[in-house]
Amino acid sequence: MKKNALGSILSIILPVLLILAAQAGFTRPARAVESSPISVYVDGLPVAFDVSPLLQNGRTMVPFRALAEALNIAVSWDEATRTVKAAGGSTSISLQIGSSTAYRNGTAVTLDVPPQLVGGRTLIPLRFFSESLGCRVQWVEAAREIKIESPAAAMTVVGFYALGDSSTSSWTNLFGTKFPQTGPGQTDMVSTLALGWYSLDREGQLLTKSRTGWQRPDDWEKVMEAAKKYGIKTEMVVHMADGDGSASGLLSSDLAVSAAVSAIAAEAGTYDGVNIDIEGLGWSGNTDRERFTRFAGLLSKRLKESGIPLTLTLHPPNSAYKGYDYRSLGQLADHIIVMAYDYGTRPEPVGKVIEAVEMALAAVPAEKLLLGISAPSETPESILTKVGIAKRYGLSGIALWRLGLVQGEMWDNLRASIKAR
Numbered sequence: 001m002k003k004n005a006l007g008s009i010l011s012i013i014l015p016v017l018l019i020l021a022a023q024a025g026f027t028r029p030a031r032a033v034e035s036s037p038i039s040v041y042v043d044g045l046p047v048a049f050d051v052s053p054l055l056q057n058g059r060t061m062v063p064f065r066a067l068a069e070a071l072n073i074a075v076s077w078d079e080a081t082r083t084v085k086a087a088g089g090s091t092s093i094s095l096q097i098g099s100s101t102a103y104r105n106g107t108a109v110t111l112d113v114p115p116q117l118v119g120g121r122t123l124i125p126l127r128f129f130s131e132s133l134g135c136r137v138q139w140v141e142a143a144r145e146i147k148i149e150s151p152a153a154a155m156t157v158v159g160f161y162a163l164g165d166s167s168t169s170s171w172t173n174l175f176g177t178k179f180p181q182t183g184p185g186q187t188d189m190v191s192t193l194a195l196g197w198y199s200l201d202r203e204g205q206l207l208t209k210s211r212t213g214w215q216r217p218d219d220w221e222k223v224m225e226a227a228k229k230y231g232i233k234t235e236m237v238v239h240m241a242d243g244d245g246s247a248s249g250l251l252s253s254d255l256a257v258s259a260a261v262s263a264i265a266a267e268a269g270t271y272d273g274v275n276i277d278i279e280g281l282g283w284s285g286n287t288d289r290e291r292f293t294r295f296a297g298l299l300s301k302r303l304k305e306s307g308i309p310l311t312l313t314l315h316p317p318n319s320a321y322k323g324y325d326y327r328s329l330g331q332l333a334d335h336i337i338v339m340a341y342d343y344g345t346r347p348e349p350v351g352k353v354i355e356a357v358e359m360a361l362a363a364v365p366a367e368k369l370l371l372g373i374s375a376p377s378e379t380p381e382s383i384l385t386k387v388g389i390a391k392r393y394g395l396s397g398i399a400l401w402r403l404g405l406v407q408g409e410m411w412d413n414l415r416a417s418i419k420a421r
Contacts, residue, residue, distance in 0.1 A: 043388025156397030204259030282323025
């Protein structure tokens, strides 16, 4: 009986104590969350601000220039009128400090919160700015994060096409049906097929069947016909690995290099371009750098005589393979695919991929660079972040290894982020 009485008393007193504690300021979970920093991500990548975003009247205000640069949007500031302007795609916007009226393509729009100057930076309403430029904006309350997905960007998309099996068929993945039938499938998402059909031996002979498994299928002409039907360009990929020293051996022989250049040039007329993928150079030193550059220079010269573009698929500059002189090769090739993967973790570490891109950009113009993405190393979400890196740095496009391994939701996410050109 005494226990029941005590329980009754506590059931009355405890709620009262909790209310008093809250009024006295001892428990403020909601306020604590509200005062924590707001993080902003564009295409999965954090945006760095030197003035922190803030909430006003339920609207997130962010530094204008930092957000615009993360979206690759041109910005301007008019000191006389204290007006900021931005233009992206077919949209232009204009906002004036202290004014609740903004303009989108010349049409007035009323803002809930006007732009303001804080710490020498112009803060603007994030959602108005982002959605005006075609972005999708999501507020994650629990994490106090704002996730922005930029609009689909026009990019070159190279899809590596290689033999697989019934479950990883490049043909079925691309055309949406089993060989030899064709359908639109994912053809709207691929600009160029990099056809992994060739290799070289130590003597410079061009092979259509190699010891590493790269080979040209018997019905290869049907692939060419289907690509033409859907307006997809084709590249002959010449792949060689230096695991046994065969690539180094080839490059060290003037006779073998000459034979290889002649053989590739003779075959190249069947395709829209040539893609050289010689891997594993420079593991034990940089002696291969000059030799590979010389080979690329000779091949580039021959191909230019026929108006055939050259793509080089290379290990990233922050890899263990140092046999690739990006600066010299960037002057010779029409495009370079940076294979920014195989770093040892999955998904591929964003920091290492960004480092690879920045190192490549220090030597090669952005319009020549494509970011290589290995589909087996990524998730549907992480592949968007890799595309976001290509967008943020203004690269020409991406290259997907490989068709047959890019499935379902990955294609959906890529389609929302990219328009293949």
